[in-house]
Amino acid sequence: MGRKYKLIAQLSTVHSKDDQLEPERVLNRLEETVRIVPLDVLAMGWKERTELFEMLTGASRVCREVFLWYPLLSDYPGFDLSHLVVNYRSERSRGWGGYGGTGIEESFKQACPNNLEAFRLTWGNLDRLLSHYDFDGVFLDKIRFPSMANGLQDVLTCFCPFCREKAASVGLDLFEVQAALEEGGRSGKGAGTAAIPPGAEWLEELLASQPMLLQHIRFRAHSISRVVADVAKRVQAMGKKVAVDVFSPSLAALVGQDLPFMAGLAEWVKPMIYRFGNGPACLRSEIPALIRELAGFLGIEVDEALKWAAAHIEELSGYSLRQIETAAPLSLIGAEARKAVRLVSGTSLCMGLETVSMPGVMEVSPQHVEEAIEVGIGAGVGGFVLSWDLLHTPLQNIQPLRSL
Ligand SMILES: [Zn+2]
Secondary structure (H helix, E strand, O other), X not given: OOOOOEEEEEEEOOOOOHHHHOHHHHHHHHHHHHXXXXXXXXXXXXXXXXXXXXXXXXXXXXXXXXXXXXXXXXXXXXXXXXXXXXXXXXXXXXXXXXXXXXOOOXXXXXXXXXXXXXHHHHHHHHHHHHHHOOOOEEEEEOOOOOOHHHOHHHHOEOOOHXXXXXXXXXXXXXXXXXXXXXXXXXXXXXXXXXXXXXXXXXXXXXXOOOHHHHHHHHHHHHHHHHHHHHHHHHHHHOOOEEEEEEEOHHHHHHHOOOHHHHHOOOOEEEEEOOOOOOOOOOHHHHHHHHHHHHHHHHOOOHHHXXXXXXXXOOOOOOOOHHHHHHOOOHXXXXXXXXXXXXXXXXXXXXXXXXXXXXXXXXXXXXXXXXXXXXXXXXXXXXXXXXXXXXXXXXXXXXXXXXXX
């Protein structure tokens, strides 16, 4: 009450083993957490766990609001190979294999936002969950195309029949786009200009002489925006709220996310401006992947690509790829947070705050949490989202939030 910053926590039902997700055990953990710092919202998902969902959305709720954390275009029940985006070589999304063998049910494969059967299934499932449990809203995740962490092949999508038809209706021939990509983007076809979502000025510059590819970027963003707007309208018609999980601003346009548009649909927006996480959406993985993949695609040296990126992405210069891969520079985190605040003005911007710590994978200490909070406050954020799983968050990493 009366606190200046909104505090939200994610609770994953796919990153822990069954015994750790036993409802009483989770409840105890939550109670321990809110004794340290009260939470405004709990975002829980995405695999349905009846007893746990009933307990935490019902009389035993420990947060004022409970949102369903839902992967709209990935890993939903009924998620099928035929739903996946198709790349310019007519292959399906490969996903990211970093969790292979860990039992974590997160494939990072993406369904096409224009695929009607995929939409029918994912919406049907979301509708059922929101109707059955007393969630206050939905926190939409995976509202995008694949990212560079999956490799460039996954990024250069989608060329499925649904997309071809949709693109043709706005005057974009995806066969021509495909041909231009096959040539390594050297054809320079197309005419005029196409505005792409803001935040990725580097991408606009990179494709300045490729109006057709810029038009493709814009088409992809429209495809994501349309499906999110459709879902938001349906959810709001049920009297429930919408929040969105989005990429860091410099990378958002590349995965089809128009941050100002999405913010206009949402109660709060969480940009994933991660420093230590390793994998899709994490800057430490995405930026080096972007540089390496683009160098390969354009046939230039990695060093040259790094230099170019450093000149076009704020606070990236002066770092080697190895340094970025160890941890994204704090100054970059700050620059991305400031950009996010600028882009989503008018909606509550709650920065993703890494609190999870997994020995040997990503070791986040209370000092790291303090540093990220300081950078977020300096950037003008409205709150923080403890990411991405309370069950993997040591209690000492909650302590720094008491200062808010
Ligand atoms: Zn498609």
